[in-house]
Amino acid sequence: MELGPQRSTLEHGSLEDLVDWRRGAISGEIFADPAIHARETEQLFPRAWLFLAHESQLRRAGDFVSTFMGADAVIVVRDGDGTIRGMLNACRHRGMPVCRVDSGNARVFTCPFHGWSYDRSGTLVNVPLLDTAYHNELDTTAWGLIPVPRVASYKGLVFATFDESAPSLLDYLGDMAWYLDSMLDRRDGGTEGLGGVHKIRMHGNWKLVAEQFAGDNYHAVFAHASAPTAWSGDDPEGAAPRFSGSMSSAGRQFAGREGHGTAGFFLSSKALTGGLRAMTDDHRLVADYYDATNDEVADRLGAERSRGPSGTAALVFPTFTYLEESSAPPPLGSAIRRGPTTSSSGVGSWSTPPRRPR
């Protein structure tokens, strides 16, 4: 397909021409065409359920995190009655962000421009000089932060959508929930997010990430070949790639109608924890943990999902991804958190081990 620099693929035909799912082939244009990105901005990100936070980041009233839904900055906060709310991080007066930190605990969010303040539910509670500047004629009840209409959790993960008519989160997750449970529902108490978020900027279209996590386990043995070389006893300068034993074991690949996908391997517990035991004392502790909890998890989730991290990569469409990886416990979740442009995205990563007793 010949394209001039000013012309969009969409002018030539439909999106269907760019994706040949029968052959498993896609056009590179889907990663580069600004018109496709514009359509995603208009039709996809405002409608999809997007990951916001882990509930453990929002334990107490007033706990908040700031993040993004597509291009829109949002605040996620637990209000006084325990509800987790999402609201646009933009003052209703002149649009300035009212929250410029990553997380914390607050009673009010105050705009640094003219001092308008909003409480935990987004209600406008203070307008400086309301009498002299507005002659008390401003209806403050009409100028609260714009709420994100729907916020819902699935086993600790908080998602939201701008689409009031979107299906429920559970329907949206569909069969993907079954796979998510092997990370989120292994034991009573679920998971918690460790403190700290590893934030990077991804130089590339967001769909490269989505496609990657939805099912490209093929790359690992080559792209990441230096990792097993590092922890093996091989001569690093001369070592050939060590093809992981997992690559020759039975695996699974799932692609849901909603766009979700995951791929991984069915490994025996012994194969998994045996690999960990060959590494360090810290890894041996993790192996002990998996061995000690395996029966409990098997009773809860069944044999297929009890086996611990197994080289699984997964995508909850469009932008939440996670890894269950035996060499890098505990499970790591990532999400595109800052509005994708055609060619870059902000990405945050969290670590979500089973919740510790407290």
Add this chain to the structure above:
Amino acid sequence: MPGLPLADAAVQHEIEQFLYFEAELLDERRYAEWIELFGVDARYWAPTHANRLRRDRGTELSVQGEVALFDFDRTTLGWRVRQMQASMHWAEDPPSRTRHLVSNVRITPLEDGNGDTGFAVRSNFICYRNRLADEVDIWAGERQDELRRGGAARWTIGNRTIILDQNVVLSKNLSVLF
């Protein structure tokens, strides 16, 4: 000036020379020699650096056990070096060009040190990296080292904490060592 700690000039000189030597090993990719500067119990740790409200500023850095940019003990730092040396480490093939600049070296005796045998050393760094055709990264930050006398290069690094002055990591990767 009262309160300004003044390290012994000879110790200051020795430690600065050690840090310059270490920077040279990194910039010349002499990783096998570099790893030997670390003690057997060494930790090499770089916390994440969050934006917090001023009143919460004590919580900007993640703590031990939380998410980190680097979190190595001596064994896994050795893995990192082996990875840098591996024949198929694509992030560093072709290798980055780096210049580690070390300055503002502040030295205080370790409380458990005997006289002049162990020091807490804080230094500022800028690491310039030029990679592939035209990629440039500049990292600035602070290193907090525990140095003890001994070892092939006169000093051994016990613990190293790296405070990177970035919230979002702005480089494509962190395939360098600080």
